[in-house]
Amino acid sequence: MSFFKTIEKRRSSRSFSKKAVEKSKISKILKAAWMSPSSMGTQNYQVYEVVSASKKEKLVKATHDQGYVDAPLVLVFCTDPKRIKDMGARGKNLFAVQDATIAAAYAQLAATAQGLSSVWIGHFKEKAVAQTLKTKLRPVAILAIGYSTEKPGPKEFQKMKDLFKKV
């Protein structure tokens, strides 16, 4: 799939079939995240692939009962600022979040490019997600990925002229 086709094709799905995501596709998703840009190349994130059914169930609760978090492939992107040096609070508080977020965005597009659907989950109780993963790291995004059983509806956009300005 071409780059711009992938961008256009990516839409949120909130209903997935039980079909497992092929290992080769998961590898490409993780590789895309791994190759994403990061602060000084230090990759200040940790990605958890949630394989345990009971953990997925806990994540559904931690995401305010968003049932589709129980998807065939669930990835949780956490900040891990331990490799950031000499960047002060901006590094720890902002760059690490950006690193994890960019990695998640690359992963989501890599899923789309391989015919998968996904939804980005940001509405969750951080503590409950971290407890489920048994980590002290800060979770910033969850991707629920699989084969969609629904068609995306029309999408509304802000006007481009309101979002992009020449100065």
Ligand SMILES: Cc1cc2nc3c(=O)[nH]c(=O)nc-3n(C[C@H](O)[C@H](O)[C@H](O)COP(=O)(O)O)c2cc1C
């Ligand atoms: C930071 C962020 C947080 C989001 N949180 C949620 C969420 O908790 N639950 C959900 O169903 N969708 C969530 N979404 C998905 C958005 O609702 C969706 O991307 C948006 O409505 C645009 O639709 P599209 O993805 O089909 O283009 C989130 C997206 C982003 C980028």
